[in-house]
Amino acid sequence: QMMTPTTEQTWHLTLDSTDKAPTELTAGAVVVAIPAPQALMLLKPLAESGLSPDFLDTLHSVEFDPCLSVMAGYSVDCPVPTWKACTLSKDSDLAWIGLDSSKRPDAQIPIFVLQSTAEFAKRYLDAEDLNPAAEQLLSHAAKKLLIPWLETPDWFQVHRWRYAFPSRFLNQDYLDAGAALPLVCCGDWCGGNLIESAMNSGLAAAVEINSQLKKRSLPTEQFLSTL
Ligand SMILES: Cc1cc2nc3c(=O)[nH]c(=O)nc-3n(C[C@H](O)[C@H](O)[C@H](O)COP(=O)(O)OP(=O)(O)OC[C@H]3O[C@@H](n4cnc5c(N)ncnc54)[C@H](O)[C@@H]3O)c2cc1C
Structure with missing residues (x-):
């Protein structure tokens, strides 16, 4: 302090x-x-x-860039993709998505982690409720990656990193x-x-x-x- x-x-x-x-x-x-x-x-x-x-x-x-992270869990029946992670270098909202459950040998359900771009995170830097931002990212990822069920997880959590990545x-x-x-x-x-x-x-x-x-x-x- x-x-x-x-x-x-x-x-x-x-x-x-x-x-x-x-x-x-x-x-x-x-x-x-x-x-x-x-x-x-x-x-x-x-x-x-x-x-x-x-x-x-x-x-x-x-200076730092901010980032929003979304963790989302899906039904065991969802057909997981063969890729483990994707970097979206030219997308305005979504920077990265990873199949987090692929890191665990005993994963019970598919879990994805989404990282927003700095520009997207800046729009929500002081928002009280981050859930609409998370829903927007999930919907965007579903369309971008042609996986419709990504938009409707069983549960999700969202976290704001104000000082995520040093930009200067x-x-x-x-x-x-x-x-x-x-x-x-x-x-x-x-x-x-x-x-x-x-x-x-x-x-x-x-x-x-x-x-x-x-x-x-x-x-x-x-x-x-x-x-
Ligand atoms: C979403 C995300 C994904 C990432 N993925 C990767 C990756 O795949 N590979 C990679 O190499 N790097 C990654 N990074 C970056 C990596 O996490 C950071 O580079 C690294 O954690 C920086 O370490 P640090 O010790 O400098 O600071 P930090 O890890 O930020 O630690 C600083 C700590 O100080 C605490 N703190 C702040 N103010 C005070 C205070 N006044 N009193 C007491 N404590 C305080 C903070 O709460 C924090 O715990 C990622 C970062 C984010 C946000």
């Missing part, structure tokens, strides 16, 4: 806690691993404490605030290549924050090779 520097040379963090977790903590260093626009909201008040305008301007330069990103592995206390930002918006950049950026931020602390030796075990 909020970060402030203390006179003891630590960060004081106020947390939004719904259970018994602490609502406040102090930290010697902070890695902010959230989308840049959300990081900007969190860190902008620190301009008053001397956080560099260049750093805040760089955060401000990052930084060509660097992490963003150091250059503050008096260690503060580093990271995420897929550093590199812009989705999960690969998110992983790379997180690892680079960890090395940077360690170098600003006590330069402890890092584990020799390689994180990626343990996956």
Whole structure:
């Protein structure tokens, strides 16, 4: 929720806690691993404490495209297509559709996941009820893919991703605030290549924050090779 520097040379963090977790903590260093626009909201008040305008301007330069996802389940009798996923590169509303149930060995019913284009999602960014948008996408997919029953699932869920995919990103592995206390930002918006950049950026931020602390030796075990 909020970060402030203390006179003891630590960060004081106020947390939004719904259970018994602490609502406040102090930290010697902070890695902010959230989308840049959300990081900007969190860190902008620190301009008053001397956080560099260049750093805040760089955060401000990052932009994201939104996306709407629809998950839809169908009757066991529906004849599933032979394809597993389709990318619709020139469609105005639908960007991608995948037969999600094909990933599960014990799938009981056909389940599809639909991803909207950014343009479609922007039209519903602040809509209270996303169900009409989901129904529109399902109907569109049914017509586009010539599978009429796609329009009438037994159930569906819809989810809005306000910061889905970085559209304007930084060509660097992490963003150091250059503050008096260690503060580093990271995420897929550093590199812009989705999960690969998110992983790379997180690892680079960890090395940077360690170098600003006590330069402890890092584990020799390689994180990626343990996956
Ligand atoms: C629909 C969809 C499908 C995708 N499919 C693929 C794919 O197939 N392959 C691929 O490589 N990538 C895919 N991606 C992209 C991938 O999910 C992201 O690149 C990746 O998750 C980014 O990781 P991150 O750690 O930078 O940020 P995130 O995964 O966004 O994590 C940031 C977290 O911080 C939390 N947060 C935000 N603000 C605060 C705050 N103030 N306090 C505490 N927590 C906060 C958020 O809730 C979130 O959980 C997809 C993305 C979407 C939306």
